[in-house]
Amino acid sequence: MILTVTLNTALDITYHVRDLTPHASHRVTEVTERPGGKGLNVARVLAALGHEVTVTGFAGGATGRALQEQLAHTTGVLDALVPVEGATRRTVAVVDAGGDTTQLNEPGPAIAPAEWTAFQEAYEDLLATAEAVALCGSLPPGVPVGAYAGLIRTARSAGVPVLLDTSGEPLRRGVAARPDLVKPNAEELAELTGSHEPSQATRDARRRGAHTVVASLGAEGLLARTAEGRWRAAPPHRLRGNPTGAGDSAVAGLLSGLVERLPWPERLARAAALSAATVLAPVAGEFDRAAYERLVGQVTVTAEANAA
Template identity: 75%
Template structure:
């Protein structure tokens, strides 16, 4: 099974309004409520692809119960730990006229060190319980120490489970130093980590900081991978128009499933790029369009580059 960890799960609300005007009052014309947090998004894609998937992290309060109610309808296993504090909400306000989105993210519950200790034990148990790979995804909730991902990476490595890290800022910096198998930064995360906006240089720099492989998102232009086996660039057949929400999470699902399937890097990257593009094309934010995925997969171009990783 594939395990995904979401320490700061969320109840994601999408509000449609004709146009958001600061300091005015708006009637929301449509409300969509979904389980959220990057690791849950990754798990939803993995489950839709048919992989046995387990989600863990924290959920609490009334919002946590609603979240778990939504998860109960999906083909995945809920191994979330109950926190005393309530699960946060995120609100995406979409302007109906243009599709532009304004995002409001609650901070999440303040977790105690006792809750964190209980979680690490639970997580170690899940790793030992037949995990083929684990993804650590998203921001840290308040109260969790900044080296939390580094701690979870060391536990995965000790258990012999390949570990992917997808986060940003200081948790990413600390996490990389704990030598994860793979990190998947986007351009902003990479620039914040390395100080460089030149993707080739920044990706190689990120790898030198400790990650075995780095797959950087180049946005609509695809992905760049620096790995022990070489450097590849993967691109979709054309830039996709649509909603990029969740495209990065779908890419993580592609990379993780490719790893578990033992695919060589070019095929893993093709899968990640096709899933990501099929998510941008989907009319529902964060879902991928399966027929678009199947159509795109053979049309992704993967080019090996001569440079040193």
């Protein structure tokens, strides 16, 4: 199975309103709820691609129970979340009639030292049967900033390929622990390396310890720098839609390509097509399967001269 880790899971709530006016009262016309946090989004896409996925991380409180009930109805995703005393955070996306979104993100629950220890033990047990692991998203309060670095070292000791998708200091420390793959977006990559030039920045990220770097550059697609070469993968034309979850779909594409041992150009084509099919989907964070199947043959993957 593929393991995804989401330490800061969330109950993602979407409200539809006609128009959002500060200091006014609004009738919400439609409410949707789904399990959230990057690793859970990645798991849903992997399951849709036919992979067996286990999710771990933390869940607690009434919101955690709601999240776990919904996960129980998600085919192909096994719930191995570790219980905590604090309540899983909510995120509220308020979408108006024009399709614009106003986002409200609760802080995560405080994780007690004993809960963090319990998670690390559960994680080590889960690695025994994992073909690959993805470490995704932000850290809730109470989890040490070097958490991902430790989890990467544990995965490497267990011989399990590990992908890291986070930002800021947790990314900086995680990269130094030599993960197999990092998937920063343009902003995260620039913050990590100090360079806004993607080619230079991906080279720098590899020097800092990442074995492979795949940067997701929005409309410009993916830029991969690996031990075997450099590639750029881009959809056939500019896409209009909601980019929420596009990066998580790219992670799912990369992970599934990894466990299927696809050559890099095919992995990248899959990741770029999934990402594009997520932008095109009517529901934020879902992917449009028909669009994916059409786009996967249309993505152009270009090998670039490896100057580094």
